[in-house]
Amino acid sequence: MKKSALILALLMCLAILAGCSNSTQQDAPAPSTGTDAPAPDDSASTPEPDDQLAAIQKAGKLVVGVEGTYYPFTFHDETTNELTGYDIEVAKAIAAQMGVEVEFVESEWDSLLVALDTGRLDTVINDVTATEERREKYDFSDNYFYSARQVVVKTGNEVGLHSLEDLNGKKIATNATNSWVGRLEELGVEIVPIDNTDQCATMVETGRVDFCMFNTIVLGEYMIQHPEAELEVAFVIEDDINEVAIPARKGEERFLNEINTALQSLRDDGTLLELSMKYFGANYCDDPRVK
Known part of the structure; x- marks a missing residue:
């Protein structure tokens, strides 16, 4: 009788242990596979440029x-x-x-x-x-904006100036401080000294010289102040152009x-x-x- 009771008690203990084991396995969270990780927040705005x-x-x-x-x-x-x-x-x-x-x-x-x-x-x-x-x-x-050095002649360009090579043997009205004086002399140009823009323009219009050289800005201002002036640009010196x-x-x-x-x-x-x-x-x- 005692032996039967002992066996019965042992079986009950085993059953209780088995139940606890199953309960533990059911309650334990499943290991993460990575598929449940939170998705990145795409709603975050792109940073504003800092420039x-x-x-x-x-x-x-x-x-x-x-x-x-x-x-x-x-x-x-x-x-x-x-x-x-x-x-x-x-x-x-x-x-x-x-x-x-x-x-x-x-x-x-x-x-x-x-x-x-x-x-x-x-x-x-x-x-x-x-x-x-x-x-x-x-x-x-x-x-x-382009500021250029221009060869300016009397309207009609009867002196026939179209390039630097055409300046040989011609006369220019200019001041002694013109940075082009040395190069003009090398081209065979005769220098006729003047003091100001008005003198220069007048000498071209009256035929006392063949041409003068005006910067874009100087010529533009002169033509606005003297719209009746008989002057025109013969050609632009292409290696002397300011790019603004x-x-x-x-x-x-x-x-x-x-x-x-x-x-x-x-x-x-x-x-x-x-x-x-x-x-x-x-x-x-x-x-x-x-x-």
């Missing part, structure tokens, strides 16, 4: 450095004292294309590019020639692309040509080397 264009758009303004004393690019109207000029209107038009206001900061020329370096200015729009030396330090927009563009600090690609897009729009809708005619009396927004 000059973003800063301009956030501020709502384009800060432009100008001289304010450089006629006819940036100057003050004598009557209203309003800041105006070719580059002032170009800058305003670019800012409008970008959807921001423009703020002009006036300073002496020597300090303008320094202010661009330090970030006090977004750019300088003040007849900035994109020289090779400057291109090493700054990125530049597409050219929007808009500088930006190195690496600001989005800003520069925005400037180029604006300039192309102003070129396409005729704004650049209209401003060139207004301030210079001729088209200086197109490359004179492209026929």
Whole structure:
């Protein structure tokens, strides 16, 4: 009897242990296979660009450095004292294309590019020639103005000047400080000294000399003041052309692309040509080397 009770008790203990084991296995969490890992949150927004264009758009303004004393690019109207000029209107038009206001900061020329370096200015729009030396330090927009040295003759070009080779044996009215005097003498040109632009133009018109050489800006201003002048451009000296563009600090690609897009729009809708005619009396927004 005692032996039967002992066996029965042993069997009951085994049954209880088996039940506990099954319960433990059922309650234990299944090992992770990786398929239940939380999915990445694709709703997170892409970080906003942190560059000059973003800063301009956030501020709502384009800060432009100008001289304010450089006629006819940036100057003050004598009557209203309003800041105006070719580059002032170009800058305003670019800012409008970008959807921001423009703020002009006036300073002496020597300090303008320094202010661009330090970030006090977004750019300088003040007849900035994109020289090779400057291109090493700054990125530049597409050219929007061309300042060239031109051979100018009396209307009709009866003297038949079409290239530098044609200048041999001809007379030029120019001042002694003209940087081209030495080269002109090498070309066989006779130098007739004068003191100012008016004298130069008059001597060409009266036939006392065959030609003169005017910079784009000088000729444009003279023709606006003397619309009756019988002068025309015989040809442009192609290795003496200043390409004017808009500088930006190195690496600001989005800003520069925005400037180029604006300039192309102003070129396409005729704004650049209209401003060139207004301030210079001729088209200086197109490359004179492209026929």
